[in-house]
Amino acid sequence: MAANLGGQPIFILKEGSQRTRGRDAQSSNIAAAKAVAGAVRTTLGPKGMDKMLVDTIGDVVITNDGVTILKEMDIEHPAAKMMVEVAKTQDDEVGDGTTTAVVVAGELLKRSEDLLEQDVHPTVIAHGYRLAADKAQELIKDIAIEVKADDIEMLTKIADTAMTGKGAEAAKEKLCDLVVRAVTMVADEDNSVDTDFIKIEKKVGGTIDDSEIIEGVVIDKERVHPGMPKVVENAKILLLNAPVEYKKTEVDAEISITSPDQLQMFLDEEEKMIKAIVDKVINSGANVLVCQKGIDDIAQHYLAKAGILAIRRVKKSDLTKLSRATGASVVSSIDAIEESELGNAGRVEEKKVSGEEMIFVTECVNPKAVTLIVRGGTEHVVDELDRALEDALRVVSVAVEDKKFVAGGGAPEVELSLRLREYAATVGGRAQLAIEAFAAALEIIPRTLAENAGLDPIDMLVELRSEHEAGRKTAGLDVFEAKPTDMLVAGVIEPMRVKTQAIASAAEAAVMILRIDDVIASSGAGAGPSPEEMAAMGGMGGMGGMPPGMM
CATH class of the missing domain: 1.10.560.10 (GroEL-like equatorial domain)
Known part of the structure; x- marks a missing residue:
C-alpha cells in the first residue's frame, strides 16, 4: 500500500x-x-x-x-x-x-x-x-x-426436541423426564431458572438408563476419616469457608525453643487451638461439616469422636448449591459459627458410584438445587450425554421463563x-x-x-x-x-x-x-x-x- x-x-x-x-x-x-x-x-x-x-x-x-x-x-x-x-x-x-x-x-x-x-x-x-x-x-x-410454566407434557416435548439427533436418543424418555423435573424444581416463584443450580455429575459405568436425579446435592468427595459415620439421618449441616487448622502467623516470626518441655507445651497449645475450633463446631449442634478449606489430622480425630461426618476441600460452587438446597449459610469465620447458620437435610450418606465414593445430601425440605447423575458405557458417551442434557436443560428453562414456543x-x-x-x-x-x-x-x-x-x-x-x-x-x-x-x-x-x-x-x-x-x-x-x-x-x-x- x-x-x-x-x-x-x-x-x-x-x-x-x-x-x-x-x-x-x-x-x-x-x-x-x-x-x-x-x-x-x-x-x-x-x-x-x-x-x-x-x-x-x-x-x-x-x-x-x-x-x-x-x-x-x-x-x-x-x-x-x-x-x-x-x-x-x-x-x-x-x-x-x-x-x-x-x-x-x-x-x-x-x-x-x-x-x-x-x-x-x-x-x-x-x-x-x-x-x-x-x-x-x-x-x-x-x-x-x-405454554404454562407447569405444563409438564409440553416441557417434556421441548426437551425431547432438543435431544433428538444427539447421542442421548437411546434413553430419551428417561432423560427428558429428568430434565423437566430438574428445571421445575429449581425454578423460582417468578419463573426465572438458574441452570447453575442443576449440577451434572458424570460417571462412566452402567448404562444411560442408570442416570438418575437426586433431589439435593451430590459431592464428589469422601469422608475425611474412616471413623466417621457413613450415614447421618436428620442432618444439621454446617458450611464452613475457613480452615479447621491452627492459625499460622501472618508475619515472619521465629520461636526459639530451648528445652524439650517448651516444645511439648508448644505442641499441646497447638492441639488446644484445634480442639477449641472443633468444640465450636460440636457446640453448634452440627453433625455434618462441609469445609471449603483443609481439615487438620488432629481435628479429623476429634470430629470422628464426636460422630460428625466431615468433608474437606469442597468447591465453592458446591457450597453455594448446598446452601440453596439445605438453607444453610456459608460461614467464613470459626467464631461466627452459630446454630442459626446450620442447614437441614433428611439424609446425608456416602455411597459408592462406579467404584468412587460420593456424598449424597438428600431429602431436603425444598430442594432448590438438584443433581443429575449421568451414566454411560464410555467416556465419550457420557460427555455427549452431558452436552445433550445441557442443551435440553437450557431450552426447557428458557421455555419456562418466556412461556412461548414454536x-x-x-x-x-x-x-x-x-x-x-x-x-x-x-x-x-x-x-x-x-x-x-x-x-x-x-x-x-x-x-x-x-x-x-x-x-x-x-x-x-x-x-x-x-x-x-x-x-x-x-x-x-x-x-x-x-x-x-x-x-x-x-x-x-x-x-x-x-x-x-x-x-x-x-x-x-x-x-x-x-x-x-x-x-x-x-x-x-x-x-x-x-x-x-x-x-x-x-x-x-x-x-x-x-x-x-x-x-
Whole structure:
C-alpha cells in the first residue's frame, strides 16, 4: 500500500503486509463463512450425523453439537471466526440452535453473493437484511404459542426436541423426564431458572438408563476419616469457608525453643487451638461439616469422636448449591459459627458410584438445587450425554421463563419465508431483492433437514410450501415419514427464543461480514497464509484446507 508523491512511493504499511480489497475480500470472507456453515450442516436435525474431532494431543471428542464442533476446530480465517461467535452467542443465550444459527448465517452470505454479482451494493443488501430480520422477529412472535410454566407434557416435548439427533436418543424418555423435573424444581416463584443450580455429575459405568436425579446435592468427595459415620439421618449441616487448622502467623516470626518441655507445651497449645475450633463446631449442634478449606489430622480425630461426618476441600460452587438446597449459610469465620447458620437435610450418606465414593445430601425440605447423575458405557458417551442434557436443560428453562414456543421441523422457517416474500413486495426498491434473498435463505433449514435424512430437498420444500400456503402454519418436515406433518401433533416444538436469537445473530453476522471490503493483514508471526497459499486452499485461509466443493 503506497501513496505516490512527486514520483516517489511512500509506504504506509509495513513490508510483507497483505491487503485484499473490493470483491476479492468479500469473496474470500464469504467463502470462509460458507465453509464453516458447511462443516456443521450435516449435523442438523434428527437424522444429522456426528463429527469426530481429534486435537493435537490426540484427545477425541465425538459430538453433534454445533458450538462444540466449532470451538474444537482450529479456525484461522478471521471471517470464519465471526461465524464461531454466532454459535457461541446462541449457546450462551439459549443453549440450543447453534447449528441453525450458523447454517442460516452461511446461507444469507451465499444468497448475497448472487446479489453482489448483479451489482447490488453491499450496504443495500445489509439494509434489506436488517429490515427482514426485524420483520422476522415480529412474525415469530405472531406464530408463537403460549405454554404454562407447569405444563409438564409440553416441557417434556421441548426437551425431547432438543435431544433428538444427539447421542442421548437411546434413553430419551428417561432423560427428558429428568430434565423437566430438574428445571421445575429449581425454578423460582417468578419463573426465572438458574441452570447453575442443576449440577451434572458424570460417571462412566452402567448404562444411560442408570442416570438418575437426586433431589439435593451430590459431592464428589469422601469422608475425611474412616471413623466417621457413613450415614447421618436428620442432618444439621454446617458450611464452613475457613480452615479447621491452627492459625499460622501472618508475619515472619521465629520461636526459639530451648528445652524439650517448651516444645511439648508448644505442641499441646497447638492441639488446644484445634480442639477449641472443633468444640465450636460440636457446640453448634452440627453433625455434618462441609469445609471449603483443609481439615487438620488432629481435628479429623476429634470430629470422628464426636460422630460428625466431615468433608474437606469442597468447591465453592458446591457450597453455594448446598446452601440453596439445605438453607444453610456459608460461614467464613470459626467464631461466627452459630446454630442459626446450620442447614437441614433428611439424609446425608456416602455411597459408592462406579467404584468412587460420593456424598449424597438428600431429602431436603425444598430442594432448590438438584443433581443429575449421568451414566454411560464410555467416556465419550457420557460427555455427549452431558452436552445433550445441557442443551435440553437450557431450552426447557428458557421455555419456562418466556412461556412461548414454536413448532419445529422447519415449520417456522417456511412460514417466515412466505410472509417475508409478501413483505418484500410492499417494500419495493432494491432492498426488496435483499428481503427476498433473506426469505429464500431461511429455507435452508427444511432443505438441510431433508438432505440429512436422504430425502429430495426440492420435493419436500414444494410440499411444505403448499401446506403453508393453505394456511397450515405448523406444518413441518417429518423426516421419518418423508412428508409434511403438523409438528404440534407430532410433539416437535422448541422455545421461541431459539428462533428469534438464531435469526437475529445470523443476520448480524452476515451483515458484518458483507460490509467488509478491505482486509489488511499485518506481517509477522501469525499473519495467516500468503495469497498464494490462500489460492491453493481455495480461499479457505487455513480452515484445514477444506475443498471449495464442500458446500
